Amino acid sequence: MVKAMQKVIKNNWVIGNWKSNPSSLAQAKDLAKEITAINFDATNGQIMVMPTNLHLSSIVDEMKDSKVLVGCQDVSFTSATTGAYTGDCSAEQMQAIGAKWTLVGHSERRTYHQESDKQLIAKIENALKNDIGVVLCIGETLTEYEKNQTLNVLQKQLAILKEINELENNIDKLIVAYEPVWAIGTGKVPQVAEVENVHKNINEYLLTINTGLTKTPILYGGSVNADNVETFAKSDSIDGVLVGGASLVADKFATLAKTFFATKK
Numbered sequence: 001m002v003k004a005m006q007k008v009i010k011n012n013w014v015i016g017n018w019k020s021n022p023s024s025l026a027q028a029k030d031l032a033k034e035i036t037a038i039n040f041d042a043t044n045g046q047i048m049v050m051p052t053n054l055h056l057s058s059i060v061d062e063m064k065d066s067k068v069l070v071g072c073q074d075v076s077f078t079s080a081t082t083g084a085y086t087g088d089c090s091a092e093q094m095q096a097i098g099a100k101w102t103l104v105g106h107s108e109r110r111t112y113h114q115e116s117d118k119q120l121i122a123k124i125e126n127a128l129k130n131d132i133g134v135v136l137c138i139g140e141t142l143t144e145y146e147k148n149q150t151l152n153v154l155q156k157q158l159a160i161l162k163e164i165n166e167l168e169n170n171i172d173k174l175i176v177a178y179e180p181v182w183a184i185g186t187g188k189v190p191q192v193a194e195v196e197n198v199h200k201n202i203n204e205y206l207l208t209i210n211t212g213l214t215k216t217p218i219l220y221g222g223s224v225n226a227d228n229v230e231t232f233a234k235s236d237s238i239d240g241v242l243v244g245g246a247s248l249v250a251d252k253f254a255t256l257a258k259t260f261f262a263t264k265k
């Protein structure tokens, strides 16, 4: 099966970010096997999983005959190709292994690795140069949320797209994931109306950067699970979900994905 990225579906993305889970390759393969079995219409929705780099190659192999895409959680900012960069994995290497997309700017990387805008810009350029799509994660902290700074914070995080030379020729290789930092892994979620307002604002701001970005899928992420996913799926302004914890239990992730797709029909 050819897993081409050419046709980017605007709606219906269900992406599982496995982070540094599970603890063994055998467990990761079991999870992949079960997710591979999820029956979904790939012309109307897309499931993607993002394993840890350590398991990436095996999971690509495990899923090669399925409709599920495999992405990575990060690419190196230091080099798009190869070089003396100990510990880094370059976009060229990710591409060669079979990763179709990468996360960039996840709040855990911004927090634990103090990733700067300059680094994020380099990562996006490196990914796009190597035909890897970018899921750009943005989100405000609880303090920023409480101070009503959300929209300003998000616009500042999105503004890096103005610096991306590769964007013009790769306009369909961008997904934006709005993930309030205070909702990630906490069980707390914003009201759907709040997410809708934010997504509307993201969409408007993207258009000021490049009118081609009108088609950019805008996902919500943060404590999405099989029980609350329908609420998000019902909103026309939510084109998909980025899921952490709930993507690690195959049957729950399957229910979540199926519910999302069925609600969007």
Ligand code: PEP
Pocket (backbone or CB within 6 Å): 017, 179, 183, 184, 185, 186, 221, 222, 223, 224, 242, 243, 244, 245, 246
């Ligand atoms: C995430 O880390 O991208 C995420 C959304 O995590 P969780 O679903 O566990 O909140």
